[in-house]
Amino acid sequence: MKIGLVGFAGSGKTTVFNTMTGLDVPVGFGGEVRLGSVRVPDARIDALSGIFDPKKTTYAEMSFCDVPGEHGSDKKGLSPRGLQQIRDQEALCLVVRDFDNPALAGDPDPLTDLEAFHAECVFADLEAVEKRLERARKERADAREIATFELAQQTLEADRALRTLDEGALDREYFKGYGILSDRPLLVAVNRSEERAAEPLSEEFEELLGRMGAAGLTLCASIEADIAGMEPEDQMAFLEDLGLTESALDRFIRTAYGLLDLISFFTVGPDEVRAWTIRRGTDAQHAAGKIHSDLERGFIRAEVTPYEVFTEYGSEAAVKDAGKLQVEGKTYIVGDGDIMHVRFNV
């Protein structure tokens, strides 16, 4: 899962990046685009690794791309370079400032910043969609493609983000390669000052998030970046002082998984115990393709044990003896926590 951190200059993106990745990139203004990743904690993988004692244990990963904001102009916005950088990110995390930054003029105004970001995405998308629509009509493109871009145009003209359109309403395949922003899943991280870390989001803010089809989360990045570097026991105590029960990273991962409707399936064996991330609703054949394209191409069947069944019987042999091993075909919808062995032939 690749997440692009975006937002206005000095909103705390690099600080959030450090909090998530455990890296220690210098904060302050500007800098380079940076990449970092973090493993997604999963107690089920811990347990499976304990049982199989594999040579290697691999957790799911979330990777972050930190894009500096636009500096040195009055225009509060995403730099062209920044937009280019986030083209291949699967989801966006907008960091909005809700703390006093002495280097910036003016009080924090998260609602206005969120509105400005929304307007900028809608504007950029409308430009791309109109350009494509004009060409598609001239080239007498497929009627479905034209209908998709027409609906996109209407939606954007009504000031709505494309991600608010239902799965079936338009064919998103056509958007590929156009860098459409308002269709990308969006998580808004409100970066708070220490005193207000645990305060809920305002009603107005929640309402705008709803209109944008985005999920929201509050954090105090500068403090949590420090907490992230502590021993686990100390972390809890510091979080409690802030009125929090869970670290920013844990909350971020949970919110992102929910927003993106992500689940994990597992592969196990003496060589490796590993978690794989897929969208809920993915069938067995496509899930196999996550592991290797050969497994998707030559897919024969999947032998599946849901995690709960595995823990009930304690071993794969016991599951099989009890007749609980599921043999599934291509169209089986993979469940969260399924342990899979893919049989294939290429």
Ligand SMILES: Nc1nc2c(ncn2[C@@H]2O[C@H](COP(=O)(O)OP(=O)(O)OP(=O)(O)O)[C@@H](O)[C@H]2O)c(=O)[nH]1
């Ligand atoms: N009080 C407070 N200060 C913060 C918080 N997060 C970031 N800062 C400070 O705000 C300043 C800017 O933070 P950065 O993380 O560099 O901001 P940025 O969004 O990466 O900035 P650009 O990359 O230049 O767009 C730094 O001095 C941080 O220490 C926060 O949660 N609370």
Ligand SMILES: [Mg+2]
């Ligand atoms: Mg930065």
